[in-house]
Amino acid sequence: MIVEKIVAGGYGLSRKDGKVYFIRNAYPGEDVDIRIEKDQKDFVIASVERINSQSPYRRKAICEYFGTCGGCEWMDLDYRAQLQYKKEIFLDQMKHAGIDISPSKIIPTSEYNYRNKVEFVVVNGQAGFFGRNSHRFVEIEKCHIISENLNTLRREIKDLRGFSHLVLRDGIEKKMAIFVSTKMREIPNSSADEVVSLISDSKIVLSGRQRTLKGRGYLEIKINDIVYRIPPKSFFQVNYEGAKILADQVVEYAQDGKKLADLYCGVGFFSLQLAKKFEHITGIESSPSSIIEARKNAIINEIKNLDFKVGRTADFNLKGYSTVVMDPPRSGIDRGTMQNILNAKPERLVYVSCDVSTFSRDARILVQKLYNIKDAVIVDMFPQTHHFEIVSLFERVI
Ligand SMILES: C[S@@+](CC[C@H](N)C(=O)[O-])C[C@H]1O[C@@H](n2cnc3c(N)ncnc32)[C@H](O)[C@@H]1O
Numbered sequence: 001m002i003v004e005k006i007v008a009g010g011y012g013l014s015r016k017d018g019k020v021y022f023i024r025n026a027y028p029g030e031d032v033d034i035r036i037e038k039d040q041k042d043f044v045i046a047s048v049e050r051i052n053s054q055s056p057y058r059r060k061a062i063c064e065y066f067g068t069c070g071g072c073e074w075m076d077l078d079y080r081a082q083l084q085y086k087k088e089i090f091l092d093q094m095k096h097a098g099i100d101i102s103p104s105k106i107i108p109t110s111e112y113n114y115r116n117k118v119e120f121v122v123v124n125g126q127a128g129f130f131g132r133n134s135h136r137f138v139e140i141e142k143c144h145i146i147s148e149n150l151n152t153l154r155r156e157i158k159d160l161r162g163f164s165h166l167v168l169r170d171g172i173e174k175k176m177a178i179f180v181s182t183k184m185r186e187i188p189n190s191s192a193d194e195v196v197s198l199i200s201d202s203k204i205v206l207s208g209r210q211r212t213l214k215g216r217g218y219l220e221i222k223i224n225d226i227v228y229r230i231p232p233k234s235f236f237q238v239n240y241e242g243a244k245i246l247a248d249q250v251v252e253y254a255q256d257g258k259k260l261a262d263l264y265c266g267v268g269f270f271s272l273q274l275a276k277k278f279e280h281i282t283g284i285e286s287s288p289s290s291i292i293e294a295r296k297n298a299i300i301n302e303i304k305n306l307d308f309k310v311g312r313t314a315d316f317n318l319k320g321y322s323t324v325v326m327d328p329p330r331s332g333i334d335r336g337t338m339q340n341i342l343n344a345k346p347e348r349l350v351y352v353s354c355d356v357s358t359f360s361r362d363a364r365i366l367v368q369k370l371y372n373i374k375d376a377v378i379v380d381m382f383p384q385t386h387h388f389e390i391v392s393l394f395e396r397v398i
Pocket of ligand 1: 265268270285286290327329
């Protein structure tokens with residue numbers, strides 16, 4: 001089968017007998033034989049059985065677990081080609097949404113060792129990952145996309161019997177090891193500055209009762225002139241270099257003004273970066289623990305023109321806010337929130353997205369109803385994978 005192009009989800013797309021084939025790990029221009037994984041009415045999900053004619057951009061992946069471990073599905077693709085394909089995926093999605101826009105910049109980050117957080121599954125006392133779409137466990141000695149600090153820490157921690165997960169976070173100056181189990185266990189030795197135990201049997205790995213066994217119970221990281229506290233269970237951008245690029249782009253697009261609303265604000269990442277530019281900022285977030293951290297982050301940075309509210313973004317009254325920053329989860333902007341925006345009609349929207357499919361769906365609604373899309377950039381927060389971040393600026397037309 002000849003691969004026509006690359007599409008969202010990172011699949012190579014091919015067509016035969018009226019059916020669309022989504023082929024994992026197949027690149028444009030290649031001729032491949034496939035193995036069918038899922039056969040639906042009008043599309044097929046498949047993987048590559050044999051490459052008959054290979055893309056000139058293929059390379060040897062540097063990782064010994066490539067193909068067996070679940071991550072890094074594009075590691076056998078030249079990095080410049082990865083960036084080019086991310087751009088093509090963006091363009092393809094926007095074309096389907098009927099929006100004529102090309103990203104004004106595609107910003108790369110370090111190709112390897114960029115992740116500041118890793119979640120290992122523990123099987124028979126060993127830490128590793130499960131293969132993609134499989135329950136095959138792969139013990140991992142070294143991961144090329146996590147920081148060297150985290151690889152060193154991983155090697156030190158030997159016997160993990162009795163634990164379900166090991167999560168490591170790198171705060172650059174300090175490292176945190178989080179041991180997850182259903183009952184209190186003896187914690188293996190390591191050089192981690194912060195050692196935390198989570199007692200949990202939930203499917204959500206970073207949940208449950210927390211005990212700090214060493215250190216202060218949080219990491220601290222500085223981005224631009226803002227210090228953020230990162231406790232074990234809180235979301236934080238996994239690529240610090242990329243996080244700075246996102247923050248700078250959001251600040252540039254948002255410009256300045258009176259009142260800004262930061263929807264889906266997490267621990268206040270964007271709000272704090274924007275505080276100098278606006279008279280007042282309100283952050284809205286559904287997770288109460290993130291809001292507690294956001295408030296602490298405002299205090300440690302001595303920033304007073306911010307308030308953080310626990311709640312759903314659909315329910316927050318946006319009247320009077322001229323600028324809105326929004327960074328929703330993968331599912332994109334929920335219906336209620338979209339209606340809320342269309343009712344309140346802020347002049348400027350800065351939309352940060354980690355999912356191009358939901359982004360294009362939402363952009364279509366905004367453009368059809370009230371807004372022009374002025375600019376968009378791609379930030380490659382996740383090299384070696386098909387994922388990327390979009391930062392975009394919408395301005396009200398009428
Ligand atoms: C992609 S994270 C963004 C976090 C933050 N902007 C940052 O950069 O760290 C999305 C956040 O939206 C929150 N969230 C999800 N649905 C929500 C809703 N309906 N209302 C408010 N917050 C929501 C999640 O808890 C999560 O913290």
